[in-house]
Amino acid sequence: QIQLVQSGPELKKPGESLKISCKASGYTFTDYAMQWVKQAPGKGLQYMGWINTQTGKPTYADDFKERFVFSLETSASTAYLQINNLKNEDTATYFCVRGTGDYWGQGVMVTVSS
Amino acid sequence: DIQVTQSPSSLLASLGERVTITCQTSQSISNNLNWYQQKPGQAPMLLIYYATSLQTGMPSRFSGQYSGRSFTLTITSLEPEDIANYFCLQHYSAPYTFGAGTKLELK
Numbered sequence: 225q226i227q228l229v230q231s232g233p234e235l236k237k238p239g240e241s242l243k244i245s246c247k248a249s250g251y252t253f254t255d256y257a258m259q260w261v262k263q264a265p266g267k268g269l270q271y272m273g274w275i276n277t278q279t280g281k282p283t284y285a286d287d288f289k290e291r292f293v294f295s296l297e298t299s300a301s302t303a304y305l306q307i308n309n310l311k312n313e314d315t316a317t318y319f320c321v322r323g324t325g326d327y328w329g330q331g332v333m334v335t336v337s338s
Numbered sequence: 339d340i341q342v343t344q345s346p347s348s349l350l351a352s353l354g355e356r357v358t359i360t361c362q363t364s365q366s367i368s369n370n371l372n373w374y375q376q377k378p379g380q381a382p383m384l385l386i387y388y389a390t391s392l393q394t395g396m397p398s399r400f401s402g403q404y405s406g407r408s409f410t411l412t413i414t415s416l417e418p419e420d421i422a423n424y425f426c427l428q429h430y431s432a433p434y435t436f437g438a439g440t441k442l443e444l445k
Contacts, residue, residue, distance in 0.1 A: 259434065269382070269425060269436040285433040319381060324429040325372045326393075328381040 226250035246320030344437025367430035
């Protein structure tokens, strides 16, 4: 069955970096783009952008053009989200999402606190 | 960017009641809209894709319709397990955009 399995929760300090993984299984990884979505505590969903899994080209939404990096390890059917220079407002759950939104990872809760 | 306006933001309903949630887009997106249900601490679950298609395994009391730029999610008879947050997603063009969500609660 199709699954997106994300890495575990993270507790970081402001200024640090982190890298979240999203491992896909049950389908051909390069057949679908991978989207990334942020959900701050008690808030709605915010689209971060997507990565073309065939070319590796990322596209970022306006609010995520600095400090955020999407990447791939195609041989491992895995997508990554890296966040640099973490800020308190990065505290949120981050989801990877296949293609046009049919399958979601379970989410990674990221807490940024000094 | 395409704006998505979802209403209402919250809704009180009784068991067995018919519930309707609406998303309005700022420009035409054809049928490129999904509806999701999200319960606390869980990932969103796809209910309806391409505006009207019921996701496999989802109860038939959920349905989607659209006309022009207006999209509706209907629950024909509210069940206790339907208490959740609902939101829409337009995937017609990047950046994709979400509705702000509807919190559905029991009256």
